[in-house]
Amino acid sequence: MTNDKKLVQCEFGCGVNVYYQTVEFSDSLEIPIPREADDSIHNCPNLDRDELPDVFTPITDDQDLIDEFCQNADYLWNKEEIEKHYLDLDSYFAGIDGLEFKNYRDDFKKFLVKQLGIIPSFYSDITLYGSGDTLPGCLNDDMEAPPGYGIFPPIGLLGTFYEMDGNLPDAKKCYKIQLEMSSSPNFWSNKFEEVNVQCEMKEQEPLTKKYVEKESKKPQTDQQTENSKVEEELKKMFLEIRKFENGDFQEYISSKISRNELKEKLKKDILRYRFVIEKQTGKKQRVPYTMYDKIKTYHAKDENRKQIRKNQTDWDYLSLGEKISFLDDKIRNKEIKKLLDEINDIRNSLSHSGDYYPDAWLEVFADTRLCIKKCKDFFEFDVKSDIKRI
Numbered sequence: 001m002t003n004d005k006k007l008v009q010c011e012f013g014c015g016v017n018v019y020y021q022t023v024e025f026s027d028s029l030e031i032p033i034p035r036e037a038d039d040s041i042h043n044c045p046n047l048d049r050d051e052l053p054d055v056f057t058p059i060t061d062d063q064d065l066i067d068e069f070c071q072n073a074d075y076l077w078n079k080e081e082i083e084k085h086y087l088d089l090d091s092y093f094a095g096i097d098g099l100e101f102k103n104y105r106d107d108f109k110k111f112l113v114k115q116l117g118i119i120p121s122f123y124s125d126i127t128l129y130g131s132g133d134t135l136p137g138c139l140n141d142d143m144e145a146p147p148g149y150g151i152f153p154p155i156g157l158l159g160t161f162y163e164m165d166g167n168l169p170d171a172k173k174c175y176k177i178q179l180e181m182s183s184s185p186n187f188w189s190n191k192f193e194e195v196n197v198q199c200e201m202k203e204q205e206p207l208t209k210k211y212v213e214k215e216s217k218k219p220q221t222d223q224q225t226e227n228s229k230v231e232e233e234l235k236k237m238f239l240e241i242r243k244f245e246n247g248d249f250q251e252y253i254s255s256k257i258s259r260n261e262l263k264e265k266l267k268k269d270i271l272r273y274r275f276v277i278e279k280q281t282g283k284k285q286r287v288p289y290t291m292y293d294k295i296k297t298y299h300a301k302d303e304n305r306k307q308i309r310k311n312q313t314d315w316d317y318l319s320l321g322e323k324i325s326f327l328d329d330k331i332r333n334k335e336i337k338k339l340l341d342e343i344n345d346i347r348n349s350l351s352h353s354g355d356y357y358p359d360a361w362l363e364v365f366a367d368t369r370l371c372i373k374k375c376k377d378f379f380e381f382d383v384k385s386d387i388k389r390i
């Protein structure tokens with residue numbers, strides 16, 4: 001724990017003193033967790049969804065307590081806002097699909113972290129259900145929930161998303177926190193143990209691998225030729241996706257979103273909140289970090305580094321995934337959105353390190369090429385019908 005305990009009255013007016021511990025994840029998402037003096041995670045009675053109070057200031061005759069609360073409170077909560085928080089969570093996780101794709105899950109994670117950062121409703125379960133009554137298996141293993149439904153405590157859900165990503169250290173972090181506040185410790189302690197064992201195995205993997213490699217050091221020319229052939233194919237695929245991204249896709253997206261509209265969107269799109277815990281007072285301050293801030297950060301770095309690309313526009317600073325998300329309300333065709341996400345998935349997996357299955361690429365790349373072609377055809381058709389409409 002990095003924060004020294006600076007106790008302040010709970011911002012929701014329950015009268016309990018808390019301090020904030022910020023938990024950081026490897027993808028730079030972070031959550032401030034309110035803990036009480038004994039380090040337990042604060043279960044605020046004023047955030048009990050079924051019994052929300054009418055006012056979020058301490059109900060007491062102790063004037064000192066009220067004065068202290070008012071002095072510390074940057075913000076006075078009202079019932080409607082808390083209700084809206086729960087409704088937002090409900091509606092965001094209702095009728096979802098695409099959770100098997102990492103890009104979709106990233107959006108869900110960001111949303112969840114954003115909501116919990118604002119209102120720490122760690123003790124209120126979230127119900128999610130898939131469109132068409134299906135959810136990926138690991139979200140549907142709750143025996144109490146009907147098929148297609150999943151009921152999760154928020155941090156447990158976040159951990160499950162990380163686990164689905166294969167990001168075990170972050171999943172482990174979440175499960176550990178969940179264990180602290182779970183009423184059904186068995187389920188989450190099993191989850192924690194499972195991930196923990198996997199993490200340990202992963203740590204030992206490189207050692208085993210090195211040993212095996214050493215053992216089979218005889219010349220493998222056939223294998224080497226095969227490997228370099230695969231490498232060639234991977235590079236080719238990556239370049240094709242880049243060509244699509246910088247060509248047809250860029251043209252299409254520019255025809256759909258003007259420069260000004262883009263700027264507006266960038267400023268509105270809050271990627272996450274940064275939570276600054278004031279050293280002196282222990283107060284939690286929320287600082288929004290927008291896509292526009294992110295680009296500004298890149299621009300600032302540009303001045304200090306060697307340039308290899310010229311005439312960078314705001315678009316060039318966005319990842320393919322971010323650009324795709326800008327089209328969310330522009331493309332009504334869900335199929336195309338899915339295809340774009342698939343292309344992005346492959347692009348991401350190609351640009352990251354790790355070994356590949358030697359036989360999988362042929363089929364996957366044929367699929368990816370088909371996705372690109374379908375998207376190109378759709379772009380052409382859509383732009384033409386736009387022109388017709390004018």
Ligand SMILES: [Zn+2]
Pocket residue numbers: 010011012013014015016042043044045046
């Ligand atoms: Zn409280």
